[in-house]
Amino acid sequence: MTGSAQAALLADGRRLHLQHGPIDIIAEAFGDPAEVRLAYRQTMSRFETILTELVAELALLRRPITGAGLAVAGPVARRMVAAVWPYRQQFVTPMAAVAGAVADEVLDAMLAGRRLARAYVNDGGDIALHMAPGERLVAGLVANPDAPALDGKVELDHATPVRGLATSGWRGRSFSLGIADAVTALAASAAAADAAATLIANAVDCDHPAITRAPARALREDTDLGDLPVTIEVGPLPGPAIERALADGARCAEAFRRTGLIFGASLVLQGRARIVGPLRTDLSRVVAG
Amino acid sequence: MAEAGSVVRCDACPVLCRIREGKTGACDRYANVAGELVRVDPLVVTQRAEATVPFLEGAADWNGALLRSGDSFVTGIGAGTTYPDYKPAPFIVGAEVDGVDMVTVVSEAIFSYCGLKVKIDTDRFLGPERAWVRCQGEPIGHVTTAEYGSQMLALGGVRHLTGGGKREGTVTCQAMLDLCARKPVEVEIEDGASVVLEAGAAPVVNGVRESRMRVGCGSATIGIFAKQWHGQADEVVVVDDHITGVLTEHQAGRFLEMPPAGIRVRGRKSTPGRYFQVANPGLGWGGTDVTDPLEIIERIDAKVAWPGLRLLMVSTTGEDAAWYVLDEELKPAPAPMPAAIAQVVERIAENCEPALTTILFMAGAGGSLRAGVTANPVRLTRSVKQALTRVTCGGAPVYVWPGGGITILVDVTRMPEGSFGYVPTPALVAPIEFSLPRADYAALGGHLESIVALEDVLAKRRLTTRPWNQDNPWPVRPRRPLAEET
Numbered sequence: 001m002t003g004s005a006q007a008a009l010l011a012d013g014r015r016l017h018l019q020h021g022p023i024d025i026i027a028e029a030f031g032d033p034a035e036v037r038l039a040y041r042q043t044m045s046r047f048e049t050i051l052t053e054l055v056a057e058l059a060l061l062r063r064p065i066t067g068a069g070l071a072v073a074g075p076v077a078r079r080m081v082a083a084v085w086p087y088r089q090q091f092v093t094p095m096a097a098v099a100g101a102v103a104d105e106v107l108d109a110m111l112a113g114r115r116l117a118r119a120y121v122n123d124g125g126d127i128a129l130h131m132a133p134g135e136r137l138v139a140g141l142v143a144n145p146d147a148p149a150l151d152g153k154v155e156l157d158h159a160t161p162v163r164g165l166a167t168s169g170w171r172g173r174s175f176s177l178g179i180a181d182a183v184t185a186l187a188a189s190a191a192a193a194d195a196a197a198t199l200i201a202n203a204v205d206c207d208h209p210a211i212t213r214a215p216a217r218a219l220r221e222d223t224d225l226g227d228l229p230v231t232i233e234v235g236p237l238p239g240p241a242i243e244r245a246l247a248d249g250a251r252c253a254e255a256f257r258r259t260g261l262i263f264g265a266s267l268v269l270q271g272r273a274r275i276v277g278p279l280r281t282d283l284s285r286v287v288a289g
Numbered sequence: 290m291a292e293a294g295s296v297v298r299c300d301a302c303p304v305l306c307r308i309r310e311g312k313t314g315a316c317d318r319y320a321n322v323a324g325e326l327v328r329v330d331p332l333v334v335t336q337r338a339e340a341t342v343p344f345l346e347g348a349a350d351w352n353g354a355l356l357r358s359g360d361s362f363v364t365g366i367g368a369g370t371t372y373p374d375y376k377p378a379p380f381i382v383g384a385e386v387d388g389v390d391m392v393t394v395v396s397e398a399i400f401s402y403c404g405l406k407v408k409i410d411t412d413r414f415l416g417p418e419r420a421w422v423r424c425q426g427e428p429i430g431h432v433t434t435a436e437y438g439s440q441m442l443a444l445g446g447v448r449h450l451t452g453g454g455k456r457e458g459t460v461t462c463q464a465m466l467d468l469c470a471r472k473p474v475e476v477e478i479e480d481g482a483s484v485v486l487e488a489g490a491a492p493v494v495n496g497v498r499e500s501r502m503r504v505g506c507g508s509a510t511i512g513i514f515a516k517q518w519h520g521q522a523d524e525v526v527v528v529d530d531h532i533t534g535v536l537t538e539h540q541a542g543r544f545l546e547m548p549p550a551g552i553r554v555r556g557r558k559s560t561p562g563r564y565f566q567v568a569n570p571g572l573g574w575g576g577t578d579v580t581d582p583l584e585i586i587e588r589i590d591a592k593v594a595w596p597g598l599r600l601l602m603v604s605t606t607g608e609d610a611a612w613y614v615l616d617e618e619l620k621p622a623p624a625p626m627p628a629a630i631a632q633v634v635e636r637i638a639e640n641c642e643p644a645l646t647t648i649l650f651m652a653g654a655g656g657s658l659r660a661g662v663t664a665n666p667v668r669l670t671r672s673v674k675q676a677l678t679r680v681t682c683g684g685a686p687v688y689v690w691p692g693g694g695i696t697i698l699v700d701v702t703r704m705p706e707g708s709f710g711y712v713p714t715p716a717l718v719a720p721i722e723f724s725l726p727r728a729d730y731a732a733l734g735g736h737l738e739s740i741v742a743l744e745d746v747l748a749k750r751r752l753t754t755r756p757w758n759q760d761n762p763w764p765v766r767p768r769r770p771l772a773e774e775t
Contacts, residue, residue: 021302022316055303173315221296221307222315 100194365720416481
């Protein structure tokens with residue numbers, strides 16, 4: 001027996017909670033109550049089959065993307081492949097964008113035919129956003145997912161070309177090849193932000209005895225990362241090592257930004273932060289204080 | 290497949306993760322524990338020990354069930370989810386107990402208002418009242434009113450969790466979680482001592498593990514042991530930071546018609562033979578800063594004392610003791626302690642209880658939580674106040690503070706392992722259960738449509754079963770017969 005998708009309104013009566021296997025989503029729509037109700041109904045109906053569709057093509061989605069592309073059929077799978085396609089010169093599998101792609105798909109289902117002022121779909125920290133003209137949204141940033149606290153916030157409006165926000169780091173559920181506590185990327189979609197955050201977080205790295213790594217396969221049987229060494233522990237690092245790792249990550253993020261892959265990013269490692277791009281955020285100040 | 294047998298296929302969702310031993314699946318909710326697939330944020334069921342399942346192998350009606358419902362209690366642990374933003378709808382479980390339909394509303398509550406009351410059995414000076422208690426440099430609480438033989442700390446609370454700096458909140462939350470999980474936490478008290486706190490274990494003050502709690506104050510010690518010293522010593526001074534006792538001046542010595550000895554101690558006289566503030570608080574004898582007991586003797590009255598007078602000085606735990614005989618100049622000279630006296634000193638120690646750190650979790654079950662139980666929250670509050678609804682935390686009994694709201698106190702050592710969690714606010718998450726007869730639940734506007742039979746919970750949910758803590762009363766037992774219902 002495998003469980004089925006669950007959907008429920010949270011106790012506040014406003015937010016929608018969707019859960020199926022590893023997918024855990026909090027979503028909320030703002031607008032006319034009748035429109036919101038309809039939006040939630042179509043969101044739940046779309047969510048029902050998302051995981052099953054993904055699982056059908058899972059083996060393919062765990063393969064690294066190459067110039068030959070990957071022939072997948074499902075709408076979420078296609079979003080994943082499209083999100084990692086710009087990075088096909090390096091090692092990356094479509095799984096790097098799975099959470100963001102699910103968020104985008106769920107948001108599109110919520111918006112189809114509806115008039116909503118604002119909406120967000122938060123899939124475990126990878127967030128797809130909707131803002132009607134004139135609307136604004138404020139997103140919170142977390143520097144250390146193991147001790148979550150609101151470390152900063154980013155203000156977005158309709159005119160900002162950002163509809164997706166994703167965070168990656170060595171902590172949490174997904175593996176990282178780097179040592180960043182948190183890299184948050186802002187991009188045109190959640191899938192694009194997810195893929196970019198994963199790769200920027202991989203680039204925040206250095207060699208130091210305080211860093212423990214293990215082959216991904218030794219940790220999780222079904223990983224898409226094979227025998228690549230993933231980070232399992234980062235002890236306290238000396239200041240220069242932190243700065244070097246952050247500089248490498250920021251260089252990577254800056255390259256992505258110049259080619260239009262992301263709008264901006266914030267990188268956090270052991271209490272120090274770098275901001276790439278025109279982000280209106282107080283993160284650096286908050287983390288430094 | 291590498292290492293056949295050590296990998297488990299999870300069937301909780303269509304991803305069908307293959308999970309290695311000791312690892313979790315992609316969702317972090319299911320794990321392979323010693324080859325078994327288990328939910329790692331499980332709903333915890335505790336089971337009474339007398340409910341041993343009869344040996345039924347081969348019996349026709351054996352359905353494989355290991356839990357008998359009447360002897361199982363579903364706790365709030367794991368009733369929620371690990372997702373930080375998800376407020377669980379409570380789980381309402383119905384079962385028949387002793388012929389009465391009982392309902393238990395199980396929830397994992399987020400307590401924004403919560404703190405720890407810490408009782409440290411020691412007379413040693415830990416710090417002045419109102420001093421900050423710091424952890425990793427952050428204030429997480431303060432020293433509060435001392436109690437009998439114990440120093441008290443108030444830790445956590447909404448002002449440290451959310452009212453101070455971000456790091457202050459995070460450190461406070463982590464320290465509270467660790468203390469609730471019975472892990473040791475080191476705190477520094479401003480202008481005082483460094484103390485390692487651990488629920489149910491002896492406190493460690495400035496690196497020294499406390500072993501005994503004083504038998505009583507100096508005066509009480511005199512009262513308890515006066516008769517046993519009578520005839521063996523001419524004077525006994527029991528050194529204590531609170532009240533130092535002097536046997537021959539004390540009511541107990543007078544009663545035994547002991548002659549005054551003329552040993553005048555320092556400090557402020559309270560009543561005969563009882564002295565406050567003979568020294569400063571500290572880590573020496575009886576919670577004072579005294580290391581040489583003769584320091585507290587102000588003078589020896591030559592008109593009253595006599596050469597050869599036998600003087601015992603002892604602390605309230607019996608840990609420190611010295612025996613003196615006055616010389617020709619009425620100066621106390623150290624002498625070997627007679628066996629009869631040593632025996633009474635030993636008896637003081639024997640009568641001291643082990644020094645412990647005990648921790649009560651105190652929290653208020655506020656509005657939204659009650660709304661999950663009933664559509665009419667104030668009726669739940671009244672029902673709890675009238676003791677019709679039994680409140681437990683992970684099955685452990687709680688004390689409900691009188692007055693408004695549902696403010697509870699619970700001993701963290703009586704709650705099952707893994708009871709506490711947190712949300713990023715930061716605030717603590719703890720299980721809470723409300724148990725009451727079904728008819729009462731209906732009367733207070735309970736969500737009857739959401740009641741799930743206990744058998745169904747046991748059959749359908751992934752569960753972890755723990756033995757019932759025998760020291761806790763069984764929560765689902767009707768308080769009164771239903772016939773008395775109005």
